[in-house]
Amino acid sequence: MGEEVAKKPKRKERMPMPEQDPKVRATNFKEVPLGYTEEMAIEEAIRCAQCKVPACVCGCPVNINIPAFIKEIAEGNFAEAARKIKETNALPAVCGRVCPQESQCEAQCVYNRMGRAICIGRLERFAADYERENDLIELPEKAQPNGKKVAVVGSGPSGLTVAGDLIQLGYEVTIFEAFHKPGGVLMYGIPEFRLPKAIVESEVNYLVQLGVKIEYNSIVGKTVEVDELLGERGYDAVFIGVGAGLPKFLGIPGENYGGVYSANEYLTRSNLMKAYRFPEYDTPIVMGKRVCVIGGGNVAMDSARTAVRLGADTYIVYRRAREQMPARGEEIHHAEEEGVKMMLLTNPVEIIGDENNMAKALKCVKMELGEPDESGRSRPVEIEGSEHDIEFDLIINSIGANANPLLTKSTEGLELNKWGYIVADEYGKTSKENVWAAGDIVTGMATVIEAMGAGRMSAMDIHEKIMGVPKNKETSPEALPDDLECTLPDGK
Numbered sequence: 001m002g003e004e005v006a007k008k009p010k011r012k013e014r015m016p017m018p019e020q021d022p023k024v025r026a027t028n029f030k031e032v033p034l035g036y037t038e039e040m041a042i043e044e045a046i047r048c049a050q051c052k053v054p055a056c057v058c059g060c061p062v063n064i065n066i067p068a069f070i071k072e073i074a075e076g077n078f079a080e081a082a083r084k085i086k087e088t089n090a091l092p093a094v095c096g097r098v099c100p101q102e103s104q105c106e107a108q109c110v111y112n113r114m115g116r117a118i119c120i121g122r123l124e125r126f127a128a129d130y131e132r133e134n135d136l137i138e139l140p141e142k143a144q145p146n147g148k149k150v151a152v153v154g155s156g157p158s159g160l161t162v163a164g165d166l167i168q169l170g171y172e173v174t175i176f177e178a179f180h181k182p183g184g185v186l187m188y189g190i191p192e193f194r195l196p197k198a199i200v201e202s203e204v205n206y207l208v209q210l211g212v213k214i215e216y217n218s219i220v221g222k223t224v225e226v227d228e229l230l231g232e233r234g235y236d237a238v239f240i241g242v243g244a245g246l247p248k249f250l251g252i253p254g255e256n257y258g259g260v261y262s263a264n265e266y267l268t269r270s271n272l273m274k275a276y277r278f279p280e281y282d283t284p285i286v287m288g289k290r291v292c293v294i295g296g297g298n299v300a301m302d303s304a305r306t307a308v309r310l311g312a313d314t315y316i317v318y319r320r321a322r323e324q325m326p327a328r329g330e331e332i333h334h335a336e337e338e339g340v341k342m343m344l345l346t347n348p349v350e351i352i353g354d355e356n357n358m359a360k361a362l363k364c365v366k367m368e369l370g371e372p373d374e375s376g377r378s379r380p381v382e383i384e385g386s387e388h389d390i391e392f393d394l395i396i397n398s399i400g401a402n403a404n405p406l407l408t409k410s411t412e413g414l415e416l417n418k419w420g421y422i423v424a425d426e427y428g429k430t431s432k433e434n435v436w437a438a439g440d441i442v443t444g445m446a447t448v449i450e451a452m453g454a455g456r457m458s459a460m461d462i463h464e465k466i467m468g469v470p471k472n473k474e475t476s477p478e479a480l481p482d483d484l485e486c487t488l489p490d491g492k
Contacts, residue, residue: 010046010047011043011044011046011047012047012116013116014044014116014117014118014119015036015040015043015044015119015122017033017034017035017036017119017122018033018034018035018036019032019033019034020032020034022334022337022338022339025193025338026308026309026338026339027309028193028309029191029192029193029309030192030193031192031193031194031195031196032193032194032334033097033122035122035125035126035129036122036123036125036126038076038078038130041073041078041122041123041126041127042073042074042076044118044119044122044123045070045071045073045074045118045123046074047111047116047118048067048070048071048074048118049110049111050067050070050071051067051110054066054067055108055109055110056105056106056108056109056118056120057105058108059104059105059106059107059108060104060105060449060453061104061449061450061452061453061454061456062088062089062161062449062452062453062456063088064085064087064088064089064105064124065084065087065088066105066120068084069081069082069084069085069123069124069127070118070120070123072084072127073123073126073127078126078127078130078131079127079130079131079134079136079138081123081127082127082128082130082131082136082137083131083138083140085124085127085128086140088456089452090160090161090164090165090203090206090207091157091160091161091203091448091452092124092125092127092128092203093125093128093129093132093199093202093203094157094186094195094199094200094203094448095121095124095448095449095452096121096122096123096124096125096126096127096128096129097121097125097194097195097199098186098190098194098195098447098448099121099447099448099449100328100447100449101120101121102117102328102329102330104449105120105121106118106119106120106121132202137206139206139209139210140168140210142167142168142169142170142210142211143168143169143170144170145170145172146169146170146171146467148170148171148172148236148237148466148467149171149172149173149174149234149235149236150162150166150171150172150173150174150235150236150237150238150239150462151174151176151229151233151235151237151238151239152173152174152175152176152238152239152241153175153176153220153226153238153239153240153241153242153407154175154176154177154178154184154240154241154242154243154439155175155177155182155183155184155204155214156183156184156185156186156241156242156243156439156440156451157184157185157186157241157439157448157449157451157452157455158239158241158438158439158451158452158454158455158458159175159184159239159241159439159455160175160182160183160203160204160207160452160455161451161452161455161456161459162239162241162436162438162455162456162458162459162462163175163207163212164207164210164212165455165456165459165460165463166459166462166463167207167210167211167212168210169459169463169467172211172213173211173212173213174212174213174214174215174235175212175213175214175215176215176218176220176224176229177214177215177216177217177218178217178218178219178220178242179216179217179272180216180217181197181201181216181272182200182201182204182214182216183197183200183201183204184241184243185243185440185448186200186448187200187271187272188267188268188271188272189264189267189268189271189299189302190267190271190302191267191270191271191302191305191306192271193305193309194302194305194331197271219406220240220242220407221406221407221408221409221410221411222406222410225410225411226238226240226407226410226411226414226432226435227411227412230434230435236434236466237434237435237436237462237465237466238434238435238436239428239435239436239437239438239455239458239459239462240407240422240430240435240436240437240438240441241437241438241439241441241451241455242404242407242439242441243439243440243441243451244401244402244403244404244421244440244441244444244445245264245401245404246401246402246403246404246405247262247263247264247265247397247401247402248262248397248399248400248401248402249262249397249399250294250348250397250399252348252349252350252351253350253351254350254351254352254353254359255351255397257351257353257357257358257359258286258353258356258357258358258359259286259288259358259359259393259394259395260351260359260394260395260396260397261286261394261395261396261397262396262397262398263293263295263299263300263302263303263396263397263398264401266285266303266306266396267299267302267303267306269285270285270306270310285310286394287310287311287312287394288307288310288312288392288393288394289311289312289313289393289394290312290313290315290391290392290393290394291304291307291312291313291314291315291392291393291394291395291396292314292315292317292362292390292392292394292395292396293307293314293315293316293317293396293398294317294318294348294395294396294397294398294399295316295318295397295398295399295400296316296318296320296324296325296326296327297325297326297327297398297400298326298327298328298331299398300316300318300327300396300398301316301327301328301331301332301334301335301340302331303396303398304316304335304340304396305334305335305338305340307394307396308335308338308339308340312394314339314340314341315340315341315342315343315390315392316335316340316341316342316343317343317346317348317362317364317390318342318343318344318345318346319345319346319347319367319380320344320345320367320369320377320378320380321344321345321369321378322342322344324377324378343364343390345366345367345368345369345380346364346365346366346367347364347365347366347367347380347382348362348363348364349363349364349365349387350362350363351363351395352389358393359392359393359394359395360391360392360393361389361390361391361392362389362390362392362395363387363388363389364387364388364389364390365382365383365386365387365388366382366383366386366388367380367381367382367383368380368381368383369381400444400445401440401445402419402420403416403419403420403421403422403440403441403444405420408420408422408441411432411435412432413431413432413433414430414431414432414435415430415431415432419444421441421442421443421444422437422441422442423442424436424437424438424442426457427457427458427460427461427471428442428454428455428457428458428461429458429461434465436458436461436462437458438451438454438455438457438458439451439454439455442454
């Protein structure tokens with residue numbers, strides 16, 4: 001089969017992903033990309049050069065054996081491709097959809113210099129979907145129970161990764177989740193049209209089938225303490241992966257008016273609590289006829305695209321230029337296709353309310369780009385005399401998030417930095433004995449796959465600390481070249 005594949009003519013350009021028509025999808029919450037067909041996936045996979053030293057693996061935070069799974073797709077072994085991915089990534093259907101492959105694995109592809117990088121993320125999604133949709137999921141063999149217990153706080157990307165890695169190594173693992181649904185930001189933060197919740201639930205169910213237990217409505221720091229888990233509850237280690245869920249605000253006048261949401265609340269109401277299906281679901285949400293989203297990241301795009309689907313005339317207000325927006329190019333493109341308007345180099349300075357204390361307008365000033373700031377981006381500078389009002393009846397603040405202090409303030413001996421994030425080493429080890437942490441609660445807001453990569457590092461370290469197994473013996477991905485140093489923990 002491999003020889004037959006090699007003889008087939010290779011396409012030069014990337015295989016495009018079929019999508020819903022923008023005018024249609026702007027009226028529904030169904031997933032926008034439709035996925036590859038089997039023929040499309042094989043045609044794209046055949047393009048892979050199967051590099052002897054695959055740099056793409058170096059760009060993947062969880063070190064998926066990318067050439068190996070792509071080779072399986074090229075040969076028509078789709079379920080085997082999914083199983084190869086799952087050797088290091090328990091959430092392939094999620095990562096194939098939301099990871100910024102263009103700045104990670106695909107950025108390292110040998111074809112990227114020609115603008116033709118292999119569509120690694122799309123192939124990952126295809127393999128995972130094929131395995132799930134055809135009921136071909138198989139559970140891997142696990143190590144024998146070792147009698148050790150690990151508590152994982154939070155069922156977001158880092159927590160699910162730690163749970164998946166440790167359950168296969170013989171640990172008893174329990175996840176403590178504050179909400180009534182698993183997935184963390186995957187469930188409440190990313191809209192249905194970008195990441196269907198059935199996909200998240202399926203990938204979490206895979207871990208449950210492996211033996212991971214989940215205790216819902218468990219707020220560590222309130223209903224149970226970290227010291228209680230390590231003490232009377234008998235856990236040998238605690239991993240903290242609670243994310244950064246405390247909304248950040250601009251600190252401008254008028255943010256307390258009605259009709260002003262944080263993106264965190266807006267998306268949680270819509271995604272987790274299904275407010276977009278009100279009154280079928282009893283969570284109300286202010287719809288808004290003319291909506292402003294302040295910010296330029298992926299969360300801002302998610303909020304704006306949600307507002308569009310709820311019938312609003314929607315605008316992004318961002319104080320920098322388009323090329324400085326941190327959102328993925330694909331998300332910006334999709335937002336504009338769906339009718340979101342960009343008001344760039346525009347900075348809010350006040351929210352104006354009406355007689356009922358509801359937001360009615362946003363006072364802004366125009367900006368121009370000046371000298372680079374500490375981030376390397378040109379600093380936006382206010383243009384004198386440019387103050388103006390723009391009418392909006394719903395304003396969504398999406399400028400980032402901070403660490404929620406509920407758990408950290410209730411846990412003695414846990415060192416925090418000046419922003420309230422947990423201080424941890426490269427493996428997630430904190431200042432508190434037998435406590436690890438990773439993901440946004442350590443780094444601040446980052447990507448799903450970065451949180452997963454950090455979770456893997458913590459799982460390695462927990463295993464070494466508890467069982468005395470050296471990290472590099474247990475964690476180097478199998479079947480990768482010996483000279484691919486970036487796959488080893490010390491070369492991450």
